[in-house]
Amino acid sequence: MHTRNLADPLQQLTHAYKSHIRRAIQQAGIALPITHVRTLKFIGHTRDCTAQTLTQHMRRDKAQITRALNDLLAGGLIVKRDNPQDRRSQYLHLSAQGEALMQRLQVLESEAAQRMSEGLTNEQLENFIQLARQMANNLNT
Template identity: 50%
Template sequence: MVQTIRDANLPLPGTHVRILKAVCYVQACTARRIAQRMRRDKAQITRVLNDLLEAGLISKACNPADKRSHLLHPTPAGEAMMQRIQELEQQTLTRMTCDLTQAEVEHFIRIAWHMTQNLEGDLPPDS
């Protein structure tokens, strides 16, 4: 996916793409929620959010549930960028799965999901 984004001359690094996705898809999105979800330092997330704000891809509004934070939303330009990213992801997915059956793709997804869950849990190393 990184190579596809690079080849398409998309003006965003990978971290910016992931954070823009969060702003587009996470309900009641805040910098803190993104930091928790991505398991990153909030200061790092804030720097990227500031880049996205400056680029006009996202906007922020006061959070009525917590006056200390802001709700983040994609701008029309951010939504257009997200549409382009989705198109690139679909192209990559098509290339990745071109010689696989639907059953093989579904099996891979199940295994990858389980592997991810293993990393999320507090399993001992020898489990």
């Protein structure tokens, strides 16, 4: 297969997955934009997360990240704690409410992955995961 043929199936897959997750989030009554969900996920998975590391990872401008963080703080989903190494920054952590929401989101993602992988063998899934990681790494370096 020529590499030019990769674009269409990748776009179809990412669009189908994102659409499915958005619908599942809406149906679950979670009233958060996808950017906020991605922000919560990163904070939940990153030790010593700061607004700066979040901005770099998400490749968004500082104003967008600040708005998302302010919304999440106001919603009680995250908390800030002083960074003992740098008084100018604060560490971001999920609150108990944020942890509970992350658990709900993980269930939705697990259900999406289960549906998406129906009819595939474990070997096919492992190959896909390796290939997808390699392709992402190729683009990120």
